[in-house]
Amino acid sequence: MQKILDAILAGEFGEVGELPVPDFYRGVTTHADETAMFDGMEGRDKDPRASLHLDEVATPQPAAGEVLVAVMASGINHNTVWSSIFEPMPTFGFLSRYGRISPQAARHDLPYHVLGSDLSGVVLRCGEGVSAWSPGDQVVAHCLSVELDHPDGHADTMLDPEQRIWGFETNFGGLAELALVKANQLMPKPRHLSWEEAAASGLVNSTAYRQLVSDKGARLKQGDTVLIWGASGGLGSYATQLALNGGAIPVCVVSSPQKAEACRRMGAELVIDRSAEGYAFWKDEHTQDPREWRRFGARIRELTGGDDPDIVFEHPGRETFGASVYVARRGGTIVSCASTSGYQHTYDNRYLWMNLKRIIGTHFANYREAWEANRLIAKGHVHPTLSDVVPLELTARAVHDVxxxxxxxxxxxxxxxxxxxxxxSDPEKRARHETAINRFRTAPAGV
Incomplete structure (x- = not known):
């Protein structure tokens, strides 16, 4: 591994294809025999530091259509949190089901799961039939793994019945020294970014792009008012930038003064600190509080000069969904993914049905959408929102913080x-965007 790294650091990318690939590499894993370790515990009490391991694992060889990548950097996403606490179910069920579809997929069904759905790195080996990429290429990866053997996937790959999220529903993910991906997951690394900056955007930027901009999502247009929950977080920070870049007006919802300031540094002017203003959308575990929906809606109109949101960018789920449906304008759109606070959504359907609102479900992005989202990064129109960086050895602690x-x-x-x-590799371009690239680096991850 050291010879591969030395060649990359020396800029001798053309040589990496000639260097031997090690038989084993280090990766962040969960273990199949530990999936019951948190049984009976509340989700918030489950500790990823107990379930995540840094193991030496066997190196897979790329099959047809696959690429082996030397991973320079990766990132933490909420799906790694879910994997680490075995919610909503252990990911080994995903690996088992995937393993049954073909001998090639069977390699993923292992007693350990190498996690991670982001990477930046260098192509080491290409499997049979790979023509678009070569050893030495500097790349980032999006996380859509799809078989494309079913007609549904050819209109939109996200509709393919064998669509999966790499590093979550497949093995050999990016929180590792090596990763195995399909060739059609790769995209060019933005040249003005460091490895860790380039790795930060793949999953969240592509997800936000489909959710907000794509014709499969909310179809954001100039002048739209967009309510963005968790606007300084991994997903929300890209949604905020996409809204601003597209001429929309984001209303950013955050949970601390520091996070409010992060939104303002991105250029957002309308910010609600929900903790400071004391919004509590549930009276108790079973009962929502419509008075709080109304108070929240009034606050949005106060900030916007009387406008309700054309689009609500939803991802917290259970905690906020009732409020989201209520505050969207007549004929507006609630576009939903994830559900980080719970999957069971409850809302008053009168506000949806009688006011002709729409709920759209979106999930990650197809290759074209991911490519367009990455192109915005490469052009310097959208920037990484990296706030903290840890070595591979401290991944479990970082997942616990997220x-x-x-x-x-x-x-x-x-x-x-x-x-x-x-x-x-493009320092001049970097210099033009240095402030924007670093605007989330003003505070450690614990803020």
Whole structure:
């Protein structure tokens, strides 16, 4: 592994295809024989530091259509949190089901799961039939793994019945020194970014792009008022930038003064600190409080000069969904993914039905959408929202922090990269965007 890393650090990318690939590599894993370790505990009490391991695992060989990548950096997403606490179910069920579809997929059904759905790195080996990429290419990866053997997937790959999220529903993910991906997951690494900055955007930026901009999502247009929950978080920080970049008016909802300031640094002017203003949308575990919906809606109109949101960017789920349906304008759209606070959504259907609102479900992005989202990063129109970076050895601690919302933006992980700041090949472009690239780096992840 050291010879591969030395070649990359020396900029000798053309040589990596000639170097031997090690038989084993280090990866962040969960273990199938530990999936019951948190039984009977509330989700918030489950500790990823107990379930995540840094193991030596066997190196998979790329099959047809696959690529083996030397991972320089990766990132923490909520799906890694879910994997680590075995919610809503252990991911080994995903691996088992995937393993049954073909001999090639059977390699993923293992007693350990290498996690991670982001990466930046360098192509080492290409399987049979891969023509778009070569050893030495500097790449980032999006996390859609799809078989495309069913007609439904050819209109939109996200509708393919064998669509999966790499590193969550498949094995050999990006929180590791090596990763196995399909060739059609790869995209060019933005040249003005470091390895850790380039790795930060793949999952969340693509998800936000489909959710807000794509014709499969809310179809954001200039002048739209967009309510964005968790606007300084991994997903919300990209939604805020996409709204601003598209001429919309974001109303950013956050949970602390520091997170409010992060939104203002992105250029957002309308910010609600829900903790400071004391919004409590549930009276108790079973009963929502419509008075709080009305108070929240009035606050939005106060900020916007009387406008209700054309689009509500939903991802907290259970805690906020009733309020989201209520505050959307007549004929407006609630576009939903994730559900980080719970999957069982309850809302008053009168406000949906009688006011002709729409709920749209979205999930990650197809290759074209991910490519367009990455292109915005490469062009410098949208920027990484990296707030903290940890070495691979401290991944479990970082996942624990994300589990408890002690972060803003994205938390990056150095895999093979020995330090931050490496991998920039267009310093002039970087200099033009340095302030925007670093605007989330003003505070550690615990803020």
């Amino acid at each position: 589990h408890h919302n002690r972060h803003q933006g994205k938390v990056g992980v150095l895999c093979l990269a020995p330090e931050e700041g490496l991998g920039v």
